Amino acid sequence: MMKKRERATRTRANLVLAAARNFDRHGYDGTSLAAVCGDAGISMGALTFHFRSKAALAAAVAEEGVGELQRTRAARPRTGRPLQDLSALVLAVAATLHRSVHARSAARLIAEGHVVSDWPADWRGEVEGLVECAWESGALNEEVEPGTAAQLVRHLVAGVVIDARASGGRPDPAPSDFADVWRAVLTGLAAGPPQGTAGPS
Numbered sequence: 285m286m287k288k289r290e291r292a293t294r295t296r297a298n299l300v301l302a303a304a305r306n307f308d309r310h311g312y313d314g315t316s317l318a319a320v321c322g323d324a325g326i327s328m329g330a331l332t333f334h335f336r337s338k339a340a341l342a343a344a345v346a347e348e349g350v351g352e353l354q355r356t357r358a359a360r361p362r363t364g365r366p367l368q369d370l371s372a373l374v375l376a377v378a379a380t381l382h383r384s385v386h387a388r389s390a391a392r393l394i395a396e397g398h399v400v401s402d403w404p405a406d407w408r409g410e411v412e413g414l415v416e417c418a419w420e421s422g423a424l425n426e427e428v429e430p431g432t433a434a435q436l437v438r439h440l441v442a443g444v445v446i447d448a449r450a451s452g453g454r455p456d457p458a459p460s461d462f463a464d465v466w467r468a469v470l471t472g473l474a475a476g477p478p479q480g481t482a483g484p485s
Contacts, residue, residue: 296334298324304345304389308449312342312398339398346399349390353403356380357410366417367424371466373410374437378444378462388445411437440465
């Protein structure tokens with residue numbers, strides 16, 4: 285009985301992983317249950333035993349991925365200094381999205397509207413709260429609006445997902461590359477007064 289349960293657990297985990305890879309690459313609509321079965325090396329009967337539909341499979345993938353992201357948020361160090369705490373949050377979430385196909389797949393399924401989750405609001409709210417605290421404490425450049433800074437963070441982390449997906453899930457470019465990008469953001473690009481911001485003449 286124990287071996288049977290262990291085998292069932294492994295089968296389910298393999299299906300969720302295969303589904304995550306397919307959802308990450310092709311999205312919900314571009315993923316077929318047959319493709320998931322083929323990638324997992326598992327029969328359609330075994331899949332339908334564990335998941336009654338593609339929607340149920342997507343929900344399982346999203347639950348796994350969001351769980352990883354939420355654990356990342358909870359585990360990161362906190363200093364009480366808003367910019368340092370924002371950096372820790374951004375770097376931790378970026379690393380998780382780069383490393384974990386479950387997390388990337390969950391983000392895509394949620395963005396496409398196939399799975400409902402509190403994660404986007406939680407992530408956005410925490411980023412906005414830290415940026416606002418940085419602005420109120422004077423740690424944020426006075427020329428940068430909090431809303432603009434929060435939007436920049438979201439775009440940067442979305443870029444990590446795109447890079448990781450384009451690399452086919454390989455471990456490069458490494459998260460350390462993103463850390464360099466993040467340092468450049470905090471430092472600023474211009475050596476003197478900001479340039480290149482003028483609109484069209």
